[in-house]
Amino acid sequence: NAGVTQTPKFQVLKTGQSMTLQCAQDMNHEYMSWYRQDPGMGLRLIHYSVGAGITDQGEVPNGYNVSRSTTEDFPLRLLSAAPSQTSVYFCASGKAEINEQFFGPGTRLTVL
Amino acid sequence: SQQGEEDPQALSIQEGENATMNCSYKTSINNLQWYRQNSGRGLVHLILIRSNEREKHSGRLRVTLDTSKKSSSLLITASRAADTASYFCATLRMDSSYKLIFGSGTRLLVRP
Numbered sequence: 061n062a063g064v065t066q067t068p069k070f071q072v073l074k075t076g077q078s079m080t081l082q083c084a085q086d087m088n089h090e091y092m093s094w095y096r097q098d099p100g101m102g103l104r105l106i107h108y109s110v111g112a113g114i115t116d117q118g119e120v121p122n123g124y125n126v127s128r129s130t131t132e133d134f135p136l137r138l139l140s141a142a143p144s145q146t147s148v149y150f151c152a153s154g155k156a157e158i159n160e161q162f163f164g165p166g167t168r169l170t171v172l
Numbered sequence: 173s174q175q176g177e178e179d180p181q182a183l184s185i186q187e188g189e190n191a192t193m194n195c196s197y198k199t200s201i202n203n204l205q206w207y208r209q210n211s212g213r214g215l216v217h218l219i220l221i222r223s224n225e226r227e228k229h230s231g232r233l234r235v236t237l238d239t240s241k242k243s244s245s246l247l248i249t250a251s252r253a254a255d256t257a258s259y260f261c262a263t264l265r266m267d268s269s270y271k272l273i274f275g276s277g278t279r280l281l282v283r284p
Contacts, residue, residue: 064214101276103260105273108271108272116270119271158264160205161262162217164214165213166213
């Protein structure tokens with residue numbers, strides 16, 4: 061099993077550009093989520109999904125969209141990048157019981 | 173604001189000593205989880221304790237939960253240099269939001 065994979069590993073955007081961060085898991089997990097981690101900080105929940113076709117907002121959803129058309133994939137879209145979105149983004153997945161979460165390696169995003 | 177707050181923010185100990193980290197949270201929870209993050213990497217699940225449990229052990233880890241004080245502690249016994257990492261608590265709230273919220277973390281340095 062590949063576990064949770066994220067692409068790209070690094071990305072530089074200009075203010076106003078849009079892009080999609082990819083996240084995929086091969087463990088048939090129902091629960092998937094996106095977090096952002098700023099330097100020296102904890103993780104803040106952006107969006108999450110409890111199954112295909114179901115998504116909901118986390119703590120800091122503004123400026124981001126998600127969709128969950130399949131169990132495996134949970135892409136995160138930045139609509140119009142801003143410097144405040146410079147961060148490391150982590151995708152995670154787990155069973156419906158929301159116990160142990162498996163994290164991807166992260167995407168380091170810089171917005172100039 | 174974040175659900176969980178860890179204390180202390182940073183901890184430096186000698187190899188062989190015990191390390192204790194605390195986590196406080198604000199709302200009723202379903203479960204509380206501890207994760208470890210090595211520098212620049214994704215998070216790894218360590219242990220989960222449910223709201224009806226008071227103590228749990230896993231190897232050199234001991235977790236306690238006091239729901240009346242809305243707090244938890246993580247004890248790492250006989251620490252090793254390889255335990256150097258950041259440690260985060262995460263709480264799954266009792267409401268139907270299915271949000272797993274992370275605290276701000278404790279940075280642990282174990283000196284050889």
